[in-house]
Each structure stands twice: as structure tokens, then as C-alpha cells.
Amino acid sequence: MTMQRDVHDELRARLHEAAEAHEPDRARILARVERGMAGPGRQRSDHRATRPPLWGWTRIAGATAAVAGMLAVGGYAVASAVKGDTPAQQQTVSVSSPPVESPEATSRPLASPRATPSSGGGASPSVKPHVPPSKSARATPPTPTVTMLPAIDDDRDGPLWSDGSVDPHSNDFWAQSNVTLKTSERLTHLTVQLKVAQTGGVSRAGAWRSLPEDDFVFSVVERDGFLVYTWVLKEGRTVAEGEWVFAGQYDHDRGGRDARNDSYAVSGRSEGGQSSVGGDFAPHDAG
Incomplete structure (x- = not known):
């Protein structure tokens, strides 16, 4: 056995x-x-x-x-x-042959995922090409709204004193006009405006102020034959007692430029009330 x-x-x-x-x-x-x-x-x-x-x-x-x-x-x-001798559980794997694509299917271009049906019934999908907008159609930035201060011919008012002058480093093609402001009290509101007459080829070339830049909203526009620079103190900011400078820079035609028609105006508010000063660019003596 x-x-x-x-x-x-x-x-x-x-x-x-x-x-x-x-x-x-x-x-x-x-x-x-x-x-x-x-x-x-x-x-x-x-x-x-x-x-x-x-x-x-x-x-x-x-x-x-x-x-x-x-x-x-x-x-x-x-x-x-x-x-x-066969195991109790036996798994069977069936392998199918890979699909064969017809030559017609491989020769057709792939449809774009962005294709949308056309308006006509039964028409094939169409893709609209993206056309960038022309420069003329693009929106231009709006012109800043500027409130023109009235002309003032007084360099002293309350705690404020001011002076306008052409910077000595100006030359035959470029110039800088300085507005010097002194205040003996803390200011809670302040607007400084500089007007440069268009004497030929005058165009903006820059600006600066000795106070912090982030404390002011600045703009420069052309208005009624003048290049107007405006600095406005932001809400909640203050200007401490002291002497401060606001300067506008510009290019001009070759040669010495006459600044007799240039002017400036300053409006400020302190605990004592509203004060306004202004004038031209002839030298002034500090008191």
C-alpha cells in the first residue's frame, strides 16, 4: 500500500x-x-x-x-x-488585448476643451481666439481731484510762517522750487500747494518733502497754464512743531527761467484754529 x-x-x-x-x-x-x-x-x-x-x-x-x-x-x-494538489482558492486574471484605433480617429485633431457649440443647430464646436484689447480700449487712470487753494500774499498767520524760493542748484534745463514752512504748534490738518507757471517746456521731474512720505497724499497736475504740486496730510496724522520743506522739481526750456508768476499757498489747522499763508518766490526774511 x-x-x-x-x-x-x-x-x-x-x-x-x-x-x-x-x-x-x-x-x-x-x-x-x-x-x-x-x-x-x-x-x-x-x-x-x-x-x-x-x-x-x-x-x-x-x-x-x-x-x-x-x-x-x-x-x-x-x-x-x-x-x-490545487489550492482551495485560486484567482484567475484575464488580460484583454489593447484597443486598436482606426487611422481616421488618430488623424483627426483633438477637440479643444474650451470649444462651445455654435449658434447653428448641428454645427461643429468652434473656439473663439483670444484677442488682447487694444491700447486705445484700455482705461486710463483718472486725473486726481485737486482743490485749488486761493492765492494768499501773507507769509505769517498764527503759528505759521512760510517762504518760497528757487533752489540754488537749478540750472539751464532743470529747476527746483522750495516751499519752507515753520509752525510753532502741532498741526492736525495741512495742505501745501505749489504752482509753477508754464514758461515753455515745463514738465514734472519729481518732488519730495522733509516730513514722512506716508503721512501725505501727493499729486501733480496741469491746470490753467500751471504745473500744480499738492501735498495733503492724511486723516489721523499730525505735523510736529518745527521747520519743514516741500519741493517740486521740473524741466524747462534751455536758459534762465523767470519764476515771477510762480506761487504757493499753505492751509493748516492747530488747536488754536485755522491758519493760511502764501506768496511768491522772492526771498523773505525770517522773523
Whole structure:
């Protein structure tokens, strides 16, 4: 009994190995079937000519079914022999062949994801090209709103004192006009305005002030033949007691420039009330 069991186990192991290594040659089997079918046909060519075409296809289908049945029976016999060694749970993975695209599908351009149906029914989607707006269509920044201060010919008022002068570093092509302001009290509101007459080629070239830049809203515009520089103290900011300078820079035509028509005006508020000073650019003596 032990010897028979060993022989049976050995036979089962060999059948198991043969089942794993077995790969049926389908091409060779089909070739043999075709040769078998072609032989009798040559011997009885006269009889096949009288048969309807349906019998030829029937024979091919029957032979194919027979081959498939042989392969299935052989696989079942081998599987039955090694059934005892097959694991309890066996997973089967089926692999499908990759899809084949037709030449027509690969030759067509890809549709844009932004394509939208046209207004006409049944029309193909169309993509509208992006056209950047022209420079003329772009919005231009608005001109700052400037409140013109009235002309004042008084360099002293309350805690304020002022002076206007052309900077000595000005030259034949460029100039700087300085407005010097003194205050003996803390200011809670302040507006300084400088007007430079258009004497020919006058254009803005810069500006500065000795107080913090972030404390003021600055603008420069052309108004009624003047280049107008304006500094306005922001809400909640203050100006301490002391002497401060506001300067406007500009280019002009070549040669010495006459500043007789230039002017400035200053409006400030302190605890003592509202004060206003102004004048031209002739030198003044400090009191």
C-alpha cells in the first residue's frame, strides 16, 4: 500500500508539472486540421463542386469545434489528475488585448476643451481666439481731484510762517522750487500747494518733502497754464512743531527761467484754529 501511494503521489506530481508546462500549439493543430480537410477535397473535387457552399463552412465550423473539444477534454483530464494538489482558492486574471484605433480617429485633431457649440443647430464646436484689447480700449487712470487753494500774499498767520524760493542748484534745463514752512504748534490738518507757471517746456521731474512720505497724499497736475504740486496730510496724522520743506522739481526750456508768476499757498489747522499763508518766490526774511 505504501509503494502504491508513493507511485500515485509521484505520478500526480509529474502530471502537475506537465500541466503547468503544457502549452498547446494551436497553430500546429489548426494546420493539421486544414491539411486533413484539404486531402479528401482534392480526391473528390468533382463532388465538392456540386455541393452548395454551406457545407464547406459547416465542415470548418465542425472541425474547429472538435479541436476546441479536444483541448477542453485534455485540460479537464489533466486538471482532474492534479485536483488534489490545487489550492482551495485560486484567482484567475484575464488580460484583454489593447484597443486598436482606426487611422481616421488618430488623424483627426483633438477637440479643444474650451470649444462651445455654435449658434447653428448641428454645427461643429468652434473656439473663439483670444484677442488682447487694444491700447486705445484700455482705461486710463483718472486725473486726481485737486482743490485749488486761493492765492494768499501773507507769509505769517498764527503759528505759521512760510517762504518760497528757487533752489540754488537749478540750472539751464532743470529747476527746483522750495516751499519752507515753520509752525510753532502741532498741526492736525495741512495742505501745501505749489504752482509753477508754464514758461515753455515745463514738465514734472519729481518732488519730495522733509516730513514722512506716508503721512501725505501727493499729486501733480496741469491746470490753467500751471504745473500744480499738492501735498495733503492724511486723516489721523499730525505735523510736529518745527521747520519743514516741500519741493517740486521740473524741466524747462534751455536758459534762465523767470519764476515771477510762480506761487504757493499753505492751509493748516492747530488747536488754536485755522491758519493760511502764501506768496511768491522772492526771498523773505525770517522773523
